[in-house]
Amino acid sequence: MAPKFGTSGLRGLVVELTDACVSDHVNAFAASCDLGETLWIGEDLRPSSPDIATMVETAALAAGLNVVRTGPIPTPALALSALKARAGAIMITGSHIPADRNGLKFYTLAGEITKADEARIVAALGQPATAVRRGGRALAEEPGATYVSRYVAAYAGALAGQRIGVYAHSSVGRDLLSEILQGCGAQVLDLGRSHIFIPVDTEAVSAETRAALAGWAAEHGLDAIVSTDGDADRPLLTDQAGRVVPGDVLGQITCAALGAETVVTPISSNSAVTEKGFVRVIRTRIGSPYVIAGMEEAGGRVCGYEANGGFLLGFEAAGPSGTIAPLVTRDAVLPLLAVLAQAGPGGVSALVEAEPARFTATDRLQELPEAAMRALVAELASSKAARSDFLGQLGAVEAGCDLADGVRMTTTDSRIFHVRPSGNAPELRLYVEADTRERLTDALMAGLALLQRRLQCGAGKALA
Structure with missing residues (x-):
């Protein structure tokens, strides 16, 4: 292709x-x-x-x-x-x-x-x-010096006393991220550096990576672990136990910390953002160009973020030690600093637990035939019977469907199953939302297994 x-x-x-x-x-x-x-x-x-x-x-x-x-x-x-x-x-x-x-x-x-x-x-x-x-x-x-000074000027000393691990892997931003954290007062420990490229997806962190993060957190007594994807525009943050904080939760905490009035975020992001008291929440299709367009239309004290954690600042905001200028492109560092700077005695986990009780997760099926993947999504989009069949095997009943970007199905028991082909690779993504972590994990695993079986059957055949 x-x-x-x-x-x-x-x-x-x-x-x-x-x-x-x-x-x-x-x-x-x-x-x-x-x-x-x-x-x-x-x-x-x-x-x-x-x-x-x-x-x-x-x-x-x-x-x-x-x-x-x-x-x-x-x-x-x-x-x-x-x-x-x-x-x-x-x-x-x-x-x-x-x-x-x-x-x-x-x-x-x-x-x-x-x-x-x-x-x-x-x-x-x-x-x-x-x-x-x-x-x-x-x-x-x-450019590296300009980048570092942007954050250190606004967050100097804000991370004093924190012991932060940097999962370096093959991110191009790993050294600058460590320099920024140190400039903000943190003690930094380099972890997992690789000379071979590792494709870290901050929106779908693998089980192996999650296990490594939890192990490092326990072994080194860390307050948090941070990382980014390959080009360092999507953040990854864990709490003190090494548990990954979803990118959309990072986004909604950061928007509140910076004093945003309007928030722009794709439909794949956690719907709890609507419960946080922002003046306006605008939902878009998935992709930073759509978020940017929504921010430009809104104007004022506007921020945007995606479910992958990438954050976009649309106004001059105040940090603990200085201002930070707008940057309307995906940014990994600002949400990391904003959340870490907010962490009190209870650490990052206490911040996350204080958020509205809606939980999201995503994963994907990889290396799929393009035609079969898109045929499946088209069938779910065009046929209520197909959606009812799909949801029925997950023990759910459709309460609503949004076709703005893929197929986003809301159920009568308040779960969300959002099926969408990736725009970057031959992958089919599943975004799931639920009101408890337990229901979330079960829904994600069951949904992925069902999609896998459905693709093996082929579009137009009964779900097995």
Whole structure:
């Protein structure tokens, strides 16, 4: 399958991200979007990323753009520095998906591209470059330092006395994250560093990773463990027992801590956000471009977040030691600091327990045939009988259905089963919500098993 735009940027198999494909997308981006005269290029730690970054650089120079190569850098750090420099940017990353895939994230002078920008890029594909001059290589201030100072200025000393583990794995932001935590007063312990790329999905943390996190927390007497995905724009946080805090719970706590009045979040996020007293809660389709569009429309003291924990700040907020400027692209560090800074004697677990009693979890079935996966979702979307059959085998009855993004089924016993194909990989995601952790775990396991059997049967056949 050729590379295509998903929920956030272009994604595809590495072998399909050829020089011709990459050059075509860079030319289309330069021709259809406002980038100024300079393009910043960053990359994650996948083995393929440096070569793809060189492809982007070559195409950008030929298109008449000046180029700043940052090397390995978190996506939000690249976005922050490019915005400050009034430049466009491209991040080479496949985010949380396996290393055999990679992608490009695009930033204009206004920030992360919108769906309208995406449409313009696609429409411009295949057009020859029309540059009147060749660009040159440019120098710029070190983006890592800008990124670190953004958080330390606002949270200096806020984590004093806390002992924090950093699950480093292969995240491009691992060293800068440790530097930020230390700058905010924490004692930091490096954990699980890897020289081989590990696709950490903060929205669907594996059982093996959860076990490792719990073991590290107990062994080292930690107050919390933090981490991010591969390009460091999605956070992972555990409490003092090593239990993972869901990303949407991080988001709703952070919005309250920063004094947001309007919250924008996809329909896959925990519905408890509507019980927290915000002036307005706007639900969107899944993907940061949809969240950004909702934030732009709302204006004012607005924040956005996704179920993966990625956080978007739409106004100048106050931290414990200073202000923090808006950054309307996914950010992993701010929700980590905001929650850790709020933790009192009861630690992170006490903060989480104080939230409204709605619980969410998600997992996915991987490496699925695209046609079978989409046929299943289409059948559930178009047939109430199919949904009734599906829910009936989970001991549930449909009370409502939302088709805004996939199939989100609400049941009469207040559970939610949301089935949706991934926009980034051949995966089928299941989002589940319930009013107790026990019902949540049972529902997620049963729902995944049922989807697996359904795919094996094939769309149009009775559920086994």
